[in-house]
Amino acid sequence: MTGKGGGAKSGKGKGTRSSLSGGQRQLRTAVKSSNKRTASSQRWLERQLNDPYVAASKREGLRSRAAFKLREINGRFNFLKSGQRVIDLGAAPGGWSQIAAEIVKALDGKGQVIAIDYLNFEPIPGVEILEMDFTAPEAEDELKSRLRGGRADVVLSDMAAPTVGHAKTDHLRIIGLAEIAAAFAADVLEPGGTFLCKVFQGGTERGLLDMLKRDFAVVRHVKPPASRAESSELYVLATGFRGGASEE
Template sequence: MKGPRSSSGGERELKTRVKTGKSRSLSSKLWLERQLNDPYVARAKREGYRSRAVYKLTEIDDKYRFLKPGARVVDLGAAPGGWSQIAARRVGATEGKGRVIAIDILEMDAIPGVDSLLLDFLDPDAPDILKEKLGGKADIVLSDMAANATGHRKTDHLKIMGLVEAAAEFATEILNPGGVFLAKVLQGGTEGELLSLLKRSFSSVKHIKPAASRADSAELYVFATGFRGQN
């Protein structure tokens, strides 16, 4: 059976609309509508993934092939665990080959092949705790973290950039030479300090906008490879 057609004769998609009630703000209504109509959200549910973000990591790794079998991966701010799911499968942690450690201040349901740590990576002891858990240093540090939004674009940009700069500093403490750092950033003109830090520490630094990122989003991913090691 064919779906409804527009007046021009072409098929049109039926979109779910959400009413604004007394307990739901307009911004909440728009967010919920976007989630309900997002094909990546529906696909993630069908395929058993915890978030649509898995397709961003999958797309980046399909192109650059950095999640190599046997690699040791640290996923910062991992909850709900979508990126950890992908990393565990690609490095072979589900078969006991690589290692994936997920760090978050939120509790997370168990994932096959993933060790979870209820830990704030900003804790001064976090690098030593992690290296002890790994039995050494990591090969890859991932961060899809975003600070809680205030609704004020400039403030939110500064918050997420501060978070990713801290994640980059953390990565330089726990990565093996040759290691990889992949993290979410926002466009907005304050990326200079982060790029300066990364270019001092990594041989290659680039920005990536995967197709799974929403077109109207300011998010990018910074991809740094060839960690030079600590001075």
């Protein structure tokens, strides 16, 4: 699995609302072509240089543009609150953990954020980082042992499986990771808890959706403004954990 890509220098976010306004305009930066870059690399570089979220993440000291996705989703549904215990799965480079730590007031000792990823990334104030593959057999027990009271209020997952270029295979890998994350959430969440997970349009497999609808009061699909319009990226937000309904 991989964490959230992209990245600016570390630092704290500034509130739960996006700093981007609808009226903002940005001069487009042209990138000279190079024989050392492929056409796809050229397009990626131009997109990064002209992406207002990338620029905003640098201004605010956020680890990645992905931080705005969590900020926007929470701004709409308000599921992150002061004092909560949060687990961020596939956390690197740490954008989501930054936003979560600020909102739950982890730096003040009120809330708690535990970030896990097999990739190493720079420390974040108020966040406990566990460098481990979330899919490893011992990962769940290790996370529980670090949680206050052994349970969480929110489980976040922006994990993405490595792609092989075969659409069906890639989709199955992504859904597989989402199912593992959902099963973990059902095992670790307090009643009333929240699970937010990345999936992709095409869409959430019936098995995963049935699992979430059984275990949570409300399940919805969300595409925040920070998700690129051309991307098939989508998030499933499950709220109101029923407290072990899957074990009945």
